[in-house]
Amino acid sequence: MDYLLHVLILIGIYIILAVSLDLMAGYAGMLSLAQAAFFGIGAYSFALMSNRVAGGFLVVIGCAAAFSGMVGACVGYPSLRIRTEYFAITTLGVQVVLSSLFNNCVSLTGGPMGMTNIPAPIIGRWVASSKLSYLILTAVAVGLVIAVSRLLVCRYTGRVLRAIREDEVFTESLGINVAGYKITISAISASMAAVAGCIYAAYFSFIDPSSFSLTESVAIVSAVILGGAGSVFGPALGAALLISIPEALRFVGLTTATVANLRQILYGSVLVILMLVRPRGLVGQFDFGRKAR
């Protein structure tokens, strides 16, 4: 039972990551390979602040999300000049630089050894202690993230973002502040990823740079593409599938190392196969495979 709860919590964390990336990649057409870095910024901010900042879990999460959002806005800024695959390369650079900071600022982040003894979240009198309470916490966060995303994409904002994705110059000619939208959406996306990072750090009470590496960023991209970019529920579905399938493999009697490799092979093959066979994913609206105008 505990194991099932554990898997559900993981799925929840990855749903937040996939949905947050999809706001940028699926709606605004800005594919980012740095989502795991923002996940990491959230996790490290939480680990660093939770012992030092008074006010409990919500304040810390707020600060982490705000900080990550600021970094996200800086990353969104180059997207005004740099498009599609070059934006992907730029975010790849951001991912490499931030990974390196996580690994090498040993006095702050503990370096490759990571940080341990991250305290459990306290909200008022309530302390998350059991797996079930973490699941509730994660579920609330997932609900909030999905609600915010739905609100964003169902209305005017969503139409503007899709217009930017389809034809940026035309959108600008309608008098829409394309730069503002692009920067804002990357800030929102980065703060959502940071919320996932806070929950991750609190739940495991241990973090190390390998959880926030380029490989993880690619895994998040896989989830978005498998589920289908340009919809809110698609990436959520993709994340759920990509976490649960490798977990199921454990019951076949494979070792942890084998499962870890099979997991990555699955993520990689998903990208290749979907691009070849069904670039819009399972339930997606946006086809990454289509040539941009």
Next chain:
Amino acid sequence: MISQLVANALITWSYLALLSVGFGLIYACGRFFHFAHGAVFTVGGYAAFCLVHTLGVPPLVAFGAALVAAAFVGALLEQCVYRPLRNRGASDLAMLIASMGAYIAIQHSLALAFGEDTKRIDLRSSISSVSVLGARLTGGQAIAIVTAAAALCAVLAILDVTRFGKALRAVANDSDLARVVGIDRARIHLLVGVLGSVLAGLAGVIFALDVKVAPSMGMNPLLLCVVAVIVGGIGSPVGTIGSSFLICLLQQVIVWFLSSEWQDAIVYAILLVLLIVKPEGLARRRVRRWAV
């Protein structure tokens, strides 16, 4: 000290330049980032390791076979992934995503097959070390540098002299026009893939001999070669050769004055600044793909 610095830079240059030139040629022809190039590099290293250590093949034969293995993987990727994508009119971003996926899948397949641990190719050779202008190199490193330089010269000659080289440059310049004058683009893409992969395989063998064999060995050189190709100016092999040397030299300077763990961060930070400030690369060549 300076000569040793340059010598150390040349050692890393020997594999980085080979990898980057292949990556750059494939980019120039297909206009997509071939991330799986890093996996081809790793395959080259593992093939050399397996042939030498598991099967006991004489080293030189093994290295030749490793190049063939790398070429095979490169051709397979082109035929099974990139060509269908291109025929479907896929965007450059789709090619990048598929290529990233192929890289991850191949790297972890190798990890599954051979284990995660780092391996070394031990030739037990007794080539004495050489000393040039006060810089010390092992014999193997000297041979690697000379081999890499020779291979690069051969590639430049192929590009300049042969019919295939002309066709390649035509496709890189204007793919549609090349088709109009009767160049078989699919064939050129395949041949470029094979040529690039042979270079990557050679780079992998050199890396395997000088550094290590590990499933993740391709990632770092791959990241650096992306920088080298963008900095050197896309579609300019000579620029790429020069920029990869600059990157290696910069890395050695960082190691000398700071510490080795900051190498990647600094190189990539420079790339970010460059992408934002001077997107056409250092070699003044227009990149038509660049928007705005």
